[in-house]
Amino acid sequence: MNNKIKWLREKLKGLNLQGMIVSNPTNIKYLTGIEAEGTLLITLRENIFITDSRYIESVNTILTIDDEILVNDKKHLSKDDYASFFMFCENVGFEEKYVTYYDYMNYMHMYRVNLMETEGIIESQRIVKDDREIENIKKACEITDKCFEYLKTFIKRGMTEKEIAFEIERFMKINGADGVSFEPIVASGHNSSMPHAVPTTRKIKEGDIILLDFGCRYKGYCSDITRTIFVNYVEDEYREVYDLVLKNNEMTLNDIKEGANIKVLTRNINDDLKLHGYVAMHAPGHGVGLDIHEQPIFTTNYDNMLKANMVVAIEPRNICSRKVWS
């Protein structure tokens, strides 16, 4: 059995769960490598992936004997088959933040077992990455860095934000990425004060501030970069806030170490901005992996210690833009 499923099985035992229904496709990909519609059952005896005829062939190509996952075509499963999967199980976990109420009711009828909330058990497991995962994220970051270097030569006055956003997508696809990890943000001039701006037809002008926020996906794993650039010259007012953000970015990168408390790192940034008369508009970072936003989240609400092989993006990009533009 692969290590990730072994780990999950141990964890389930500790929670007095005899099995789990995994429905979230990202969690299924994480545990098995499978990218197909279907449901993964971790039962007392076996791991079972239930899918349909469209995917059977491709799923069997991905799995190895070592995975110990039985693949079932749902067309061939009877009511009794479903009811027997969790035989001798008292409590079985499910993903309460992914499964709809409708599916939950269906699971109750089909599997005839006590369904228990699992409180993001797999998402917590996903925070610490293994070597192969880190390799994929590094590769995604490499392509993204190249893209930023390219953009610095590509962006010209007169281009629209939309054109630049589209060029980012094109670059990612022809340079080996699966695609972008989220719709690129290209926000120029006054638009750059909105943390989640959608690219418009506004044309780039001399002296513009341009906020770029983009990333790509490589073998499913995400990258995320935020950079602010200026067109030919920087107004003093912008330089002040740029330098303040940059200082906080570098300070945080320096403090990212095993054992560091994310709560403290976040509070440091917020306090330094306040000291200079600005207000944080946006969390300064987040975990990255199969999802573009993962745990750990940078918040001051609770303690959260960094562990080896966690992967986080630091992006205190627009945290204090409001002051500049208001």
Place this chain on the structure above:
Amino acid sequence: MNNKIKWLREKLKGLNLQGMIVSNPTNIKYLTGIEAEGTLLITLRENIFITDSRYIESVNTILTIDDEILVNDKKHLSKDDYASFFMFCENVGFEEKYVTYYDYMNYMHMYRVNLMETEGIIESQRIVKDDREIENIKKACEITDKCFEYLKTFIKRGMTEKEIAFEIERFMKINGADGVSFEPIVASGHNSSMPHAVPTTRKIKEGDIILLDFGCRYKGYCSDITRTIFVNYVEDEYREVYDLVLKNNEMTLNDIKEGANIKVLTRNINDDLKLHGYVAMHAPGHGVGLDIHEQPIFTTNYDNMLKANMVVAIEPRNICSRKVWS
């Protein structure tokens, strides 16, 4: 109050529901025009949109007094506020196929009311389109038709499926669409037998069959087109199946009339294919609107009568490819 919300309120009364929690963003856009994170409450007295500070400004720009929707920043809502929204309500509907089990439990705690399943009440309302919706879909179809004309001159031997798929995305964006309505399918040669093929780096060759399946979005509304083209010549075997599919396509388009039963139309296609020794691999059509796949679905499982101003895509494209390629 706008007509769509009025209609929904009437429908709720008939189901003995005194209110509804609308969580699905597509349904919120349909009812209000709002495109923002949040929840719409249809209460006894008022319509309330609960959102956060990021969206307040843009939401207020979209709404008019006629909409009669109160916008609330959730930051300013207390526990008591939530509990009072559905005061004097016995039963309140929710979207059981959209809301997660976790959110359902939260709703129970927050709103302190009986939550009742609504069985796609808004989705059913969305089947019949109004004039403005039809106008948007027509515009999306126009751009898509133009794209297909363009592709016939653009596609050349030696290009990869991925390159063509990317050109479709580019065309849509520079020709006034919001973007594509789904990831374009460009499947050439043997790949064209897979109904949901993902574009690969396979290069287009002389004599290839190319399955194109794509669409765009205009003001949120979708188009969907499927066409099969050949590179310079058509092998007899392909021509036979192409003509059979085309005949069924034209026959069905001809039969699409108010009062026609979708079950019968679907059975007609399936039977004609069987008569010629082929098997249907894919439903031959589906509704189109704010979602790319909407009701009505073409199925032989139940009666389903077409009404005026429903919008459907007919795509018996790959319904019998298996026989050809196996």
